[in-house]
Amino acid sequence: MRFFRSMTVFALLVADGLAAHAQEATATKPKIRVGIIGVDTSHAAVFTALVKDPKNDPKLPGLDIEAALKSIDIVAAYPVSSPDISNSTERIAGFTDKIKQLGVEIVPSIDALLERVDAVLIESVDGRPHLEQVRPVLASHKPVFIDKPVAGSLADAIEIYRLAEQAGTPCFSSSSLRFGPSLVAMRNNPKLGGVLGCDVYSPCSLEPHHPDLFWYGIHGVEMVYALMGRGCISVQRTHTDDTDVVTGVWKDGRVAQYRGLRAGRSGYGGLVYGAKGIEPIGSFAGYAPLLVEIAEFFKTGKPPVPAAETIEMFAFMEAADESKRQGGCPVTIESVMQRATSK
Numbered sequence: 001m002r003f004f005r006s007m008t009v010f011a012l013l014v015a016d017g018l019a020a021h022a023q024e025a026t027a028t029k030p031k032i033r034v035g036i037i038g039v040d041t042s043h044a045a046v047f048t049a050l051v052k053d054p055k056n057d058p059k060l061p062g063l064d065i066e067a068a069l070k071s072i073d074i075v076a077a078y079p080v081s082s083p084d085i086s087n088s089t090e091r092i093a094g095f096t097d098k099i100k101q102l103g104v105e106i107v108p109s110i111d112a113l114l115e116r117v118d119a120v121l122i123e124s125v126d127g128r129p130h131l132e133q134v135r136p137v138l139a140s141h142k143p144v145f146i147d148k149p150v151a152g153s154l155a156d157a158i159e160i161y162r163l164a165e166q167a168g169t170p171c172f173s174s175s176s177l178r179f180g181p182s183l184v185a186m187r188n189n190p191k192l193g194g195v196l197g198c199d200v201y202s203p204c205s206l207e208p209h210h211p212d213l214f215w216y217g218i219h220g221v222e223m224v225y226a227l228m229g230r231g232c233i234s235v236q237r238t239h240t241d242d243t244d245v246v247t248g249v250w251k252d253g254r255v256a257q258y259r260g261l262r263a264g265r266s267g268y269g270g271l272v273y274g275a276k277g278i279e280p281i282g283s284f285a286g287y288a289p290l291l292v293e294i295a296e297f298f299k300t301g302k303p304p305v306p307a308a309e310t311i312e313m314f315a316f317m318e319a320a321d322e323s324k325r326q327g328g329c330p331v332t333i334e335s336v337m338q339r340a341t342s343k
Contacts, residue, residue: 031070032298035117036077037110037133038124039099040092043147046287047121048074048099060181060285068292071299076105076116080133082126084209110136119298120144127210128152131160134171138163143170143301145294148222149214150310154318154340161307172303173310175222177202177268179289182282183226192274197255198227200270200281204244204260212324213317217244217260219268223281224248224256225313227272232256232312235319236330246320249330315340 034051036044049056051074054066079096082088100106107113110133113120120137122130127149137144144164150173151157164171177183186192202220206212213221232248242263248256261267270281293304312333318340319331 029071031073032119032295033075033117034072034119034121034298035107035113036074036099036104037080037113037120037122037137039077039079039096040081040088041123041125041147042091042095043287044077044121044123045095045098047123047291048102048104050288050291052102054288060288062181063289063292065288065292068295072119072295074099074102074104074121076107076113078107078110078113080124080129082124082129085126085207087207088125114140114142118142121294122146126152127214128156131156134160135163138167138169138171141167141169143298145297146171146173148173148175148218149210150314152210152214154211154311154314154336157314158311158340161311164307170297170301170303171307172297172305174290174293174305175219176287176290177219177284178222178226178305179293180282180285181289182285183223184289186227186272186279186281189272189274189279191277192272192279193276194274195227195254195272196275197257197273198224198270198281199257199259199273200224200227201259201261202268203266204262206262211318211321212239212244213246213258213260213320214314217258218313218317220258220260220270221246221313221317223268223270224258225309225316228254228256230309230312232316232333234330234332235316235323236328237320237323238328239324244320246316246323248316 081092204217207215238245244260246258322331
């Protein structure tokens, strides 16, 4: 009996030693150094504050934000703005100052940034320069997250993902709304019994240099695609000064509707229709869920959103613009894809 007691004590000591060694290895493992291109959006400041101190975000059920973000650090940023967008020029100085105060080095170029980092966040609020901004990043083979919109046109979005595939560089883009805990829970909600369709709403302010839904409606459209997945075949849009209603028909017969709000009370939400029930989508849960996904992506190199889904989503929004131009007629995803790829 003494022998077995001794062996038990020995086994416990070994287990404690291995656990301590694992903790020490985790603690000493270098953090992934992250750089930001573009500091003219609140996302740059919010992401930096969360990474520097994850306790800045409220606790969310089932999401250990602090543990998830221990593997990365934002160390450098290259501020750049768009002179024809007031949202960009009027805010860049303040956001640059905020992240500088958090210990981020401000550098003079993308090349200088790439010398200092292992991974990149493209945070320029304007989607138009994203293609040129991402080219050197893809060539450097450093994983990159491109904040919404991934580009200023469907053609540019397709080209970005083509270049990423050609370079073998991990790349993804997403709105923060896609990863809200309540929306994610809908995918396996037993009360629904599978998603048959949805009605989603979000703010939908417009910006003249971008296709209408690219600027802010993308948040709601991202929610639609997080629920429905790929497979939309046609899009029809009703447009007024205050509201957009966009209906998509999927190849399996499912239907989704997006409502863009520009007047009255605003917010994020909707209903999900299933084989067994109808469930409401929760409200905006902040930026932490997205940043947790980005941190995991930088560690693994595996994009949480497939390129093909993001491209189809942008085709959906482009088709909505074309439907508006045609007075509300249905427009196929195939037709806008052919136009974008023939340029």
